[in-house]
Amino acid sequence: MISAISVGIGILLLALALWTVVVRDTFAAVAGFIPYGLLLTLAWLVLRAVDVALTEAAIGAGLTGALLIRAASRLHPAEAAAQAEAPGPATRVAAGVAATAVAAVIAVCLLRLPDPAPTLAPEVARHIPATGVGNPITAVLLSFRAIDTLLEAIVLLFGVVGVWSLAPDRCWGGRPGLAQAVGPNDILVYLARVLPPIGVVIGIYIFWAGADHPGGKFQGATVIAAMWLLVMMSGLRDAPPVSRRWLRVVLVLGPAVFIALGLLGALTAGAFLAYPDGWAKLWIIVIEAALLPSLAVTLVLLMVGPPQRPEVGP
């Protein structure tokens, strides 16, 4: 039965992907991309990757959709000119041949995966008691492959630096995004007053559940970031100027704590990011708790874009 539903999900997924590639209008393509992200969440669930489904639900279906929709609306005036540049039939045929070749090679590889499949699950199962956490994914992210997570947090930070570096000189240090003005009786203001308290609780719950059940800092941080963005979009609170010290402290807090504890591990346990015996769970919780606000702020800043308004006056 579950394979019957998989066929449906696969077909719908491909149909939406095809829509986003072939439809003429960019906005229509993006509008198709949002349900596509939600459908991917279903696909991860069918493949029994619940943690991944949670991440996709938060980032793929929530933040990415909002990011692209906003961009498509802003870039709408340039749409007609861009459409005129569509390549001729020769390029299309060549691209089709190239794409089919790539897809065919990958399909053959994926159909001929070795049997029995190589897996690290028994290894993880053997060593997970040493970490003190119950969710194997959290154990991998913060203990067995902690270096990946550390580098990821730093990559996200570089992403923010990259976005900020797009600011015009006169706006540097100012507030990101456009000024929001919304009437006090707007329904959006109502939503931005009611939803964030609930959303923040759910975000923290998902973060906390990550120790033993699907969840964790990325998913929790995304929900919290989305709530903050909602408040900003409603005009209730403006985006903070990027020159604020507290903002920058929160941004680097997570990676800094991560690196500091990693170095401490080098002193006490003999290797960078090694955890001393019996302390693993506490260290993991400290790192996760430090990463949560950093990730939330990082995601918000990636979403709102570079500073666009000078600090004093327009």
Added chain:
Amino acid sequence: MADVLIADVLIAVCALVLLMVAVGLLSVLRGPTRADRMMAAQLFGTGGIAALLLVGTASGVDSVVDVALTLAVLAAFASVAFVKADRQSEGDTANEEGT
């Protein structure tokens, strides 16, 4: 064996809900207006969550409720971004009457 039966019923219902959502998407994505197209996200916000809960419960994944909670909080987010960007590109937030 009742559990197996119920699991099959849930999967079947899920398939039908997905079918309905797919047919709805077909109609909504064609437009003609951008607001019509934005309904696609809304459609999946409800139908998608229903399908998610059904598949998850049928395959015995308890934490599917957490995924559904995340989706429920965030499903509206893209639509809000659309409405905001739309207003800004028109630049007429002033004559928006509040009701």
Added chain:
Amino acid sequence: MKTAADVFTIVAMLGGLFFFVAGTLGLLRFPDTYTRLHALTKADNLGLGMVVVGLLPQAGHLVVALKLIVVWLLVMLTSSDVSQLIARAARRQEKES
């Protein structure tokens, strides 16, 4: 007991399906953006509600059941707000063209 719960689930699921079918029919048949929005946000929300009600007896824990209800309440809150927002956006676009 178990059978009664299962029968309840099946009945509620059928009700949910009915509303999803009605919502999709509305999307296909209604003439303009506003009526389609109406069909979508009202019927589909009821469909989700019936599905959630049907899943309640199948939820293993009380906590899971409570979370299921929270999911439905959240979807009702956000989708009713968003339908208003989209309707206003549609009216604004209509005025311009």
Added chain:
Amino acid sequence: MNVPQLFGLTAAALVGLGVYGLIVNPQPLRKVLAFNLTGNGVFLACAVIAHRGAAAGMSGDPVPQALLITAIVVSFAASALAVGLMLRRFAQTGTNSLAAPDEAAPGEACTHAEAP
């Protein structure tokens, strides 16, 4: 055909569609979309491999699953940076085209001198 094979084929098709869209669509935002499709295809392949690795009472190999979570977050960051570049360029030059500057935006300063 079982579930991993099915999603394996879907993954391959997604990568193919992404490559096609990346080449054919002229708008930069569409290229970001297409690139995301390709990325999702790769993620799906990764999830298939994780699914096949189910052992020791786990529903899948947790290592590729953890990598997937990292990958999804990083690909969002990459998309955000790309969108930021696009919007900034549009605000600066009023164009959103990837064509050579002398045909797309005549007002743009060209680095090379006029043809002799």
